[in-house]
Amino acid sequence: MEESVPTKEGIYLRDSTLYVVGSRAIAKVSSALASESRAKILVILQKGPTDLEDIATLINQSKANVSSQIRKLEEAGIVRSHYIPGQRGIKKVVELTINKIVFMITPEQERGATSPAAGQESKRA
Numbered sequence: 006m007e008e009s010v011p012t013k014e015g016i017y018l019r020d021s022t023l024y025v026v027g028s029r030a031i032a033k034v035s036s037a038l039a040s041e042s043r044a045k046i047l048v049i050l051q052k053g054p055t056d057l058e059d060i061a062t063l064i065n066q067s068k069a070n071v072s073s074q075i076r077k078l079e080e081a082g083i084v085r086s087h088y089i090p091g092q093r094g095i096k097k098v099v100e101l102t103i104n105k106i107v108f109m110i111t112p113e114q115e116r117g118a119t120s121p122a123a124g125q126e127s128k129r130a
Contacts, residue, residue: 037081054100
């Protein structure tokens, strides 16, 4: 049985699709995507799980900065991290949790709010 598309405000991960519903959730995920560094990280992760040190080298940034960028992507549910044994200590490995993001504006009736334009058709001059 196919799951229905969520309509309640929030961020939902279903299979490999991230559903982002409502203005607050859209702002949170959009903020996570609004960085060239984070966009570069996502391009790298499309090829598969990658350790933090390799990501830092590939985008020519410090490990501390890349770690901060990854944290923002994790908070939005776009990536996840885990640790594996490394040559010296442990390595943080990052991977995409999604391959698609769907932004949805919550319908008026779901928000319980009304807008002056609700129910009116758009007119162009």
